[in-house]
Amino acid sequence: MTNDTTHLAIHARGLVRRFGDLTAVAGIDLDVRRGMIFAVLGPNGAGKTTLLRMLATLTAPDAGTATVMGHDITAAPQKVRASIAMTGQFASLDEDLTGRDNMMMLARLWGFRGSAARARADQLLAAFELSAAARKQVKNYSGGMRRRLDIAASLIVTPGVLFLDEPTTGLDPSARQGVWQLIRQLADSGVTILLTTQYLEEADQLAERIAVIDHGRKIAEGTSRELKAATGSGVLHVSLVDQTQLDAAADLLANRLGAVVQRSPEGAELSILAGTAADANAALTALIADGFTVADFRMGAPSLDEVFFALTGKADTSTPMQSPLEKAAP
Amino acid sequence: MTDITATPAEPVGNDRAPVGAAPGIAALQHVAPPAPPGPMSNALVFGWRAILKFRHVPEQLFDLVMTPIMFTLLFTFVFGGALAGSPGDYLQFFLPGILVQTVVFNSVYSGMGLSTDFQKGLFDRFRTLPIWSLAPFAGLMVGDMLRHLIAGAIILGIGLILGYRPEAGAVGTVLAFAMLLSIGFGMGWVFIVLGLLVRTPMTVMTLGFTILFPITFASNIMVDPATMPDWLRSFVDVNPVSLMATALRGLMSGTATLTQIGLALIAPVVLTLTLAPLVLWLYRRR
Numbered sequence: 264m265t266n267d268t269t270h271l272a273i274h275a276r277g278l279v280r281r282f283g284d285l286t287a288v289a290g291i292d293l294d295v296r297r298g299m300i301f302a303v304l305g306p307n308g309a310g311k312t313t314l315l316r317m318l319a320t321l322t323a324p325d326a327g328t329a330t331v332m333g334h335d336i337t338a339a340p341q342k343v344r345a346s347i348a349m350t351g352q353f354a355s356l357d358e359d360l361t362g363r364d365n366m367m368m369l370a371r372l373w374g375f376r377g378s379a380a381r382a383r384a385d386q387l388l389a390a391f392e393l394s395a396a397a398r399k400q401v402k403n404y405s406g407g408m409r410r411r412l413d414i415a416a417s418l419i420v421t422p423g424v425l426f427l428d429e430p431t432t433g434l435d436p437s438a439r440q441g442v443w444q445l446i447r448q449l450a451d452s453g454v455t456i457l458l459t460t461q462y463l464e465e466a467d468q469l470a471e472r473i474a475v476i477d478h479g480r481k482i483a484e485g486t487s488r489e490l491k492a493a494t495g496s497g498v499l500h501v502s503l504v505d506q507t508q509l510d511a512a513a514d515l516l517a518n519r520l521g522a523v524v525q526r527s528p529e530g531a532e533l534s535i536l537a538g539t540a541a542d543a544n545a546a547l548t549a550l551i552a553d554g555f556t557v558a559d560f561r562m563g564a565p566s567l568d569e570v571f572f573a574l575t576g577k578a579d580t581s582t583p584m585q586s587p588l589e590k591a592a593p
Numbered sequence: 594m595t596d597i598t599a600t601p602a603e604p605v606g607n608d609r610a611p612v613g614a615a616p617g618i619a620a621l622q623h624v625a626p627p628a629p630p631g632p633m634s635n636a637l638v639f640g641w642r643a644i645l646k647f648r649h650v651p652e653q654l655f656d657l658v659m660t661p662i663m664f665t666l667l668f669t670f671v672f673g674g675a676l677a678g679s680p681g682d683y684l685q686f687f688l689p690g691i692l693v694q695t696v697v698f699n700s701v702y703s704g705m706g707l708s709t710d711f712q713k714g715l716f717d718r719f720r721t722l723p724i725w726s727l728a729p730f731a732g733l734m735v736g737d738m739l740r741h742l743i744a745g746a747i748i749l750g751i752g753l754i755l756g757y758r759p760e761a762g763a764v765g766t767v768l769a770f771a772m773l774l775s776i777g778f779g780m781g782w783v784f785i786v787l788g789l790l791v792r793t794p795m796t797v798m799t800l801g802f803t804i805l806f807p808i809t810f811a812s813n814i815m816v817d818p819a820t821m822p823d824w825l826r827s828f829v830d831v832n833p834v835s836l837m838a839t840a841l842r843g844l845m846s847g848t849a850t851l852t853q854i855g856l857a858l859i860a861p862v863v864l865t866l867t868l869a870p871l872v873l874w875l876y877r878r879r
Contacts, residue, residue: 316717348721355714368642420624
């Protein structure tokens with residue numbers, strides 16, 4: 264099995280994990296080439312973290328197989344551990360200790376001794392701009408500093424694969440930019456990165472390939488461009504002056520654009536995926552020409568929900584899942 | 594490095610230094626793992642962590658010794674005269690017992706610490722490292738032993754100031770402390786299991802004390818069970834805590850028999866033999 268997959272950092276087939284009645288991961292295949300940034304995109308509870316934890320040997324799969332850097336996650340977990348690092352969703356650091364103590368502890372656990380452990384800790388702290396705070400307890404760090412220390416702690420030994428579980432959740436915009444730069448630089452240095460995110464923008468910014476998962480299944484995979492092709496250039500939102508005309512307007516838009524119209528929860532706004540801006544324009548013109556009085560309209564980038572809707576609308580029946588929007592639809 | 598210059602200006606503060614400035618992570622070389630360390634080396638690192646915690650969080654020592662100090666003072670001076678004729682006589686009886694209680698109570702803290710580590714995700718990091726699986730627990734035990742030694746020494750010191758005298762002298766005291774460490778080691782597993790099973794540190798503490806209060810009070814630590822009702826006495830006589838207190842009194846007064854020592858060690862040995870494998874199983878299963 265490893266013969267034809269040696270160029271892959273991650274090779275997973277049919278991974279399944281259940282927690283009681285809940286099937287968190289319901290059979291996922293994944294191939295991640297070495298040296299790439301790969302994003303797993305999905306809403307809360309989609310199974311992203313469980314997938315990551317299985318690949319990082321923290322959770323045993325109920326079914327399926329996977330190799331990470333050529334080592335089987337069930338048969339040779341210690342070998343997998345020797346070639347990965349994981350940064351969890353919450354800073355996995357000892358808050359009572361200083362940043363430097365944390366780094367030295369991990370360096371020693373990896374087998375660096377005495378001055379070598381100190382040197383490696385200081386080198387990483389300097390590289391991550393944490394030297395000034397090195398002797399402060401981690402509990403006094405800001406969110407961005409913690410995240411940087413957490414990622415630095417994953418690089419004591421250069422990992423083959425770095426797992427990042429929602430690396431920017433809870434960070435302010437500038438700290439998020441900082442983490443994005445870090446991730447890009449790490450990838451440039453040859454580290455394979457598998458990250459999970461709830462944000463389409465994050466996956467778009469960072470990842471060479473994106474897998475979209477929901478309800479424990481992979482519903483799409485491709486480059487950001489391929490995924491966007493599935494969702495068109497964006498979503499046209501229209502609201503009318505006369506609410507009683509909404510149904511008729513929805514029919515017209517659906518015919519023109521060949522997609523399904525969604526009503527906002529309050530029912531006053533129609534949303535529909537538009538292939539291109541020109542298509543949206545034409546549909547809007549037709550709407551006005553037919554005598555509808557448009558109160559407001561705008562084009563928006565597709566939200567994660569809308570990407571899901573577009574993907575699952577296209578998906579064949581072999582993926583029996585509901586997108587969040589389908590559930591929300593009246 | 595080009596994307597660094599392309600980024601919009603960021604507020605440059607102490608906590609938000611621009612990432613990538615010199616030397617920058619781009620300067621980091623590929624670092625291969627050194628020779629894998631042995632299990633003992635791993636465990637010692639965790640022990641070192643426990644010692645660091647004492648330095649950074651000295652308050653924890655206060656938590657550890659305040660209760661036993663209060664107990665020693667209250668029981669000796671408030672109840673001592675009534676219970677044993679004079680505070681001095683009572684202290685002679687009570688001090689070895691309170692040492693046992695101190696160690697037993699203190700073992701709750703490692704369970705709390707463990708629960709905290711799990712909650713914070715720290716153990717997830719440890720578990721993705723290629724280290725000996727039991728090393729984090731062995732390290733916890735190293736920290737525990739240290740805590741027991743420090744707390745025990747402080748309580749003994751206060752006892753000596755108040756007039757307690759171990760008849761068996763230094764040798765008996767050293768043997769008594771060795772016994773205390775064995776007790777702490779055995780009891781430690783109980784709370785490591787709780788720490789693995791219970792999500793919040795507060796619940797570990799509440800549960801711990803719910804178990805410990807009855808078994809330490811319904812023992813011969815504070816009073817001679819002779820005055821207790823028969824049903825209670827039959828429990829107190831076989832309560833492992835009573836057996837431990839009896840052995841400790843014996844060791845410190847130089848009258849301990851091998852039977853007493855053997856009986857006191859039953860619980861720690863049984864707990865270690867049954868719970869250590871359980872801890873490993875629970876840890877791997879999480």
